[in-house]
Amino acid sequence: MKIEGDITMRNAEQMKTNYEFAGCDTVELAKQYGTPLYVVSEEKIREGCKEIKETFLMKYKNTKATYASKAFLTLAMCKIIEEEGLGLDVVSGGELYTAIKANFPMEKIVFHGNNKSYEELYMAVSHGVGRIVIDNSFELHMLEDITNILKRDIEVLFRVSPGVKGETHEYIITGQKDSKFGIPLEGDNILQCVKRVVLSKHIKLMGFHFHLGSQLFDRDIYVIALRIIMNLIKQLKEQISFVTKEINTGGGFGIFYTNGDKPKPINYYTDAIMKELQDQCSSLNIEVPSIVIEPGRWIIGGSGITLYTVGAVKEIPQVRTYVSVDGGLPDNPRPALYKAKYQAVVANKINHPKDKVVTIAGKCCESGDILIWDLQAPQVEPGDILAVLSTGAYNYSMASNYNKLLRPAVVLVNRGEANLIVKRESLEDLIRRDIIPKHLL
Structure with missing residues (x-):
C-alpha cells in the first residue's frame, strides 16, 4: 500500500x-x-462577452455589439454568442449558412463583404438578416433586383472608407483611402448611392459602417474616423434631409500575442467613441444615432x-x-x-x-x-x-x-x-x- x-x-x-x-x-x-x-476556452469567451455587456451595452443606451465571426466560427460558437446576447457579423455565404444551421437569430446578423455574390445576397435577403453592409454600387444594384423579386424589405448600411490609417501590418489595414473596402468619401459617389437608396422601394438605409484595421491599440484613430463620419452625416442631412440612425464603428481592437503588445479593456475604445459621438451630435445639432461595435479577435484570440x-x-x-x-x-x-x-x-x-x-x-x-x-x-x-x-x-x-x-x-x-x-x-x-x-x- x-x-x-x-x-x-x-x-x-x-x-x-x-x-x-x-x-x-x-x-x-x-x-x-x-x-x-x-x-x-468557453469561460474566456464568455468573460469577454460579459465585459462588453457591462462596460458598453449596459453603460450606454442604444448600443449593440456583434461578434466578428471570421475570427472563429463553428456551430458551437454560434450557440455561445447567442446565449451571451451578442449579434453575429458574417462575411460570406458559408458563414451565413453556418449561422442558419445553428438557428442563430437572423435579425441579429450583420452581413459584410467587399464582393458579395448574387447568390449570397439572395440567401441573406430570403432569410431576413438584420443588416446588409453594402460595400459598393454594384452590390446595391444586385440588392435592388433581389428585394424586388422577393418583395422583401431589408435594412442596410453603407461601408465607407474614412481615409485614416492605423498603425498595424499593412495587410490588415482597411480604413485608408487606397483600400479594396468601402465607398471613398471623396467626390459625390456616396451622395449618389444614398440618394438612390432613399428612393428604393424595399431597401432602407440605416446609416454607415467603417472598419479601420486589425490589432489596433490606439483609440484616437476611431475618434478621428467618427469625426469624419459625423461631418458626412451633417452634410447629408443638410443636402437631402437624410437622417442617420446607426453608425457601425467596426472592430480591430488589439490583443496580447507577445512582448510589446499592450492590449486595452474594451471600454478604452468605447468610452472614447461614445464621448466623441455625444460631443459631435451636440455641436452639430444632430440626433444621436445607435452605435455598433464588432469585436472578433478581442473575444476569441x-x-x-x-x-x-x-x-x-x-x-x-x-x-x-x-x-x-x-x-x-x-x-x-x-x-x-x-x-x-x-x-x-x-x-x-x-x-x-x-x-x-x-x-x-x-x-x-x-x-x-x-x-x-x-x-x-x-x-x-x-x-x-x-x-x-x-x-x-x-x-x-x-x-x-x-x-x-x-x-x-x-x-x-x-x-x-x-x-x-x-x-x-x-x-x-x-x-x-x-x-x-x-x-x-
Missing part, C-alpha cells in the same frame, strides 16, 4: 508540471484528441491555444536549434502571411527552467513555415507537447490542407471539462470531393 501511495504522490507531483488551460491538463488533451489540436507534438530537433552548432512540430503553416498561416508573433510553452515541462533558445518549425515543405523564432524554452525533446498561446483568432478559420495535411480537431474546454466541437479530418476527407474522369480510369 505504501508503494502504491508513493507512486500516486509522484504522479500527482508530475501532473503539476503540466500546463493547464481552462482547468484542463493540456498534455492529457493531446493524448486524448491527438495533435495538432485547437483548444478553445486569447481564448484559444494550439497543441503540437514535437518531432525532430535539429541543432546547428553556433547557429540555431530547430524544433519541428506536427503542424505549422496549414493550421496557422499568420506568421507566414504577415510575420505574426506568438508565445509558447512546453506543456509537459511548464516548470522547467527556460535556459534554451529554439526556433519552432512547421512540417510543410516551405522555408517560411516557421511558427516562432527564438523562443525561450527548456530542453526540448521529441514527444514533448508544445502549446502555442493566443491562437483562437484566425487559425482554425484560415486553416488549409496544404501538403495534404489534415485540419485539426477543435476542443471546447470549460472548468476542467472538454468537449469535441469539430472532428479531426481523415485521409478520406482529403479526397472525398475528387473525381477521376472516365478517360483516366
